[in-house]
Amino acid sequence: MTEYLLLFLTALAAASVIPVSSEILLLAxxxxxxxxMSLWLTATLGNTLGAVINWFIGTKISDHADSRWVPVSSASVERASHWFNRYGVWSLLLSWLPVVGDALTFFSGIMRVRFALFLVLVAIGKGARYAVLIITFEALPL
Known part of the structure; x- marks a missing residue:
C-alpha cells in the first residue's frame, strides 16, 4: 500500500515544476x-491531479498578471493565448510531455478551458503515456 501512495505522490509532483520522474518509480x-493495472491507475490519477492543480493556479493567476508577486506578465499571457488558440485544446493530449506539458496545463487554466474537457484530454494523454510504459515493460524479455 505504501508503494502506491509513494507512486501517487511522485506522479502528482511530476506534474508540477518539481523535477521528479514518476516513470522510473513506476517501472521499478x-x-x-x-x-x-493498479499501478497505471495510481500514476494516472496522481499525474492528472497535479495537472488539475496547475489548471486551477492558472485560472487564479491570470487575474493578477503583471503584479509584483506573480511571475507571469500580460505579454507572456498574450503569447500563450496566441499559441493556445492556434493549436487548440487538443494540445492538452500532449500534457504528458516534460516541461511543455506543465506549461500547457497551466496556460489552459489561464485560457479558461472548460474543466470537464481539460480533465478528459489530460487524463487520456497521461494515461496513455503510462500505459505505453507498462505495456513496453511487460513485453520485454527479462
Missing amino acids: LLGTGLNP
Whole structure:
C-alpha cells in the first residue's frame, strides 16, 4: 500500500515544476510484481491531479498578471493565448510531455478551458503515456 501512495505522490509532483520522474518509480514497482493495472491507475490519477492543480493556479493567476508577486506578465499571457488558440485544446493530449506539458496545463487554466474537457484530454494523454510504459515493460524479455 505504501508503494502506491509513494507512486501517487511522485506522479502528482511530476506534474508540477518539481523535477521528479514518476516513470522510473513506476517501472521499478512493476519490477517488484505489483499489479500493473493498479499501478497505471495510481500514476494516472496522481499525474492528472497535479495537472488539475496547475489548471486551477492558472485560472487564479491570470487575474493578477503583471503584479509584483506573480511571475507571469500580460505579454507572456498574450503569447500563450496566441499559441493556445492556434493549436487548440487538443494540445492538452500532449500534457504528458516534460516541461511543455506543465506549461500547457497551466496556460489552459489561464485560457479558461472548460474543466470537464481539460480533465478528459489530460487524463487520456497521461494515461496513455503510462500505459505505453507498462505495456513496453511487460513485453520485454527479462
